Amino acid sequence: MPDVNTLDPANLHAIFKAYDVRGTVGDQIDEPLARRIGGAFVSITGAPTVVVGHDMRPSSPGLAAAFAEGAAGAGADVVMIGLASTDQLYFASGHLGHAGAMFTASHNPAAYNGIKMCRPGAAPIGAESGLMEIRDAVATEVVGEKTGTITETDVLADYADHLLSLAPVRGRRLKVVVDAGNGMAGLTAPAVFERLGDAVELIEMYFELDGTFPNHEANPIEPANLVDLQQRVLAEQADIGLAFDGDADRCFLVDERGALVSPSTLTALIAARELAREPGATIIHNLITSRSVEQVVAELGGTPVRTRVGHSFIKATMAETDAIFGGEHSGHFYFRDFWRADSGMLAALHAMAALASTERPLSDLMAEYVRFASSGEINSTVEDQSAVLATLEREWSAASGVAIDHLDGLTVSHEDWWFNVRASNTEPLLRLNAEGSDAATMERIRDDVLNVIRSDQ
Incomplete structure (x- = not known):
């Protein structure tokens, strides 16, 4: 690989997203950059202590350690919790009262990694709440008046206990299939389920922590990644199937018929x-x-x-x-x-x-909670997103009985249906979601909107 400069401003603008930092390892994210981000994080947030966790990707331990070095060099004490799910890191931030940083690229392929950061109490840091200031501070290495300590602790048991205190499972015994997708649910699910004892029969799928994702991508929003779970639920005659993404902060359900639950x-x-x-x-x-x-x-x-x-x-x-x-x-x-x-x-x-x-x-x-037919999210590559949104609004504003709002993109609502079209923050995509009182209504609205979105393709 040729020499790369991950501190180049163009690269920093590319990898600092709306809610996190994310990019490919080696050419966009490396340990020197992680070290700088650790210092910048402490400089901008003023955090006296930072809790740091990481997922199972091969690059994650080194990146987390480098971030910890940068944060300690800026004067903060660092508490390393090791392998963790993202919600386990949020738990640690709330439970311990510290700012936090989680090294993960969630559902992205193995070549990626990233950082999700928060203030004490798991308060989010995003584009409008400090993330861009951290990005801009990366250019200067931060050196504190003192060097902080780096210690280790284990919060997994406390995390599991807290979750079960919020949603205890009591009643009939359940047969549950869990597809961890070789992600962090392979660590957290056993810790939670062992506390349920005989209340649950757990059937494990892809619990081995493997950041190369050898079985399927750890992205359950894509139907292809749920096929193995659906088949296993049917084969085991299970009561429920659970699919987690790579950092286990998202969960999708499959019912006893093998059907996806929205x-x-x-x-x-x-x-x-x-x-x-x-x-x-x-x-x-x-x-x-x-x-x-x-x-x-x-x-x-x-x-x-x-x-x-x-x-x-x-x-x-x-x-x-x-x-x-x-x-x-x-x-x-x-x-x-x-x-x-x-x-x-x-x-x-x-x-x-x-x-x-x-x-x-x-x-x-x-x-009882399924009352409408939904399209799911449909993405279309569109270079001039603003022009297409303007065309849609112009055409649909004349329709009878509709209301239009711009809370996020364009939403057109009717008594019997609605649709929303919004632009991606990071790609030249328009995302369509439509819903109708029945399947025929939804399909008609979906197809009419797609015809406009894709008219120049």
Whole structure:
């Protein structure tokens, strides 16, 4: 590989994204850069102590160690928690009261790595809350008046205990298939499930920690990566299947028939459980979750609040409204009692707890929350995104009975359907989500919008 300068401003602008740092190892991210980011992180946040975790990617331990050296060199004490899921790092940040840094590229392929950073209490750091200031501070090596200490601790047991205190699983015995995708759920799932004892029969899939992802990509939002789990659930006659992404902060469900459960449906279920615990509470949902979420929350006496896509917006709105729970259609679920952070494992425990408390199969339990037909997210490569959005708005604003808003991209709503089109933050893509009162309505709206989006392709 030719010599690279990861500190080049063009590279820094490329890898500092809206919510995290992410790029390919060697040419975009390396240990010297991680060391600089550690110093810059301490300089910008003023954190006296930083907790650092990492996933199972081959490059992660070295990058985490380099970040720790930079943070200590800037004067902060560093607490290393070693191998961890992202929600385990958030737990450590909240439980210990320290700022945090997690080395992971989540669901990205093996060549990638990255950093998710937070303030004490798992408060997010994104483009609008300090991340770009950290980027700009990387250019200058930060040297503190003293060198901080670097120590190690293990929070896995405390993490598992805390999750089970929030969503205990009691009732009938469940047969559960878990596909860890060779990601960090291979570490966290055993710690959680062993505490459930005979309440659950766990069937493991791809629990070996392997950042090369030898079986399939650890990205459960792609249907192809769920096929193995669906087949295993059917073969084992299991009650439920759980699929986690690489850093285990997202979870997707498969029911006993091998069918995928929409994250919007799981959002509605968890909202109902949280509202039973705290009647009248506020529930956050992003604007591409199913309309059924808003309906369920309102029917149960809660207050639904709609927000933009993205964890920093969800967390900020949760803080403003003291919401008890928030859900995104991408499989992220946020809990007030988990420092408003997202946890795929906690979402899974809620689903298991609801299932164990009834004799009904998961498909039947979830059916009451499935009220509309959804397209799922459809991506289209579009160079002039603004022009296409303007065309869509011009054509649809004349339609009868529609309302238009720009909370995040373009949303057009009708009594019987809605669609949202928004631009990607990092790629020349437009993302379409559509929903209708029935499949035929959804398909008509979906196809009409796609015809405009893809008219020049």
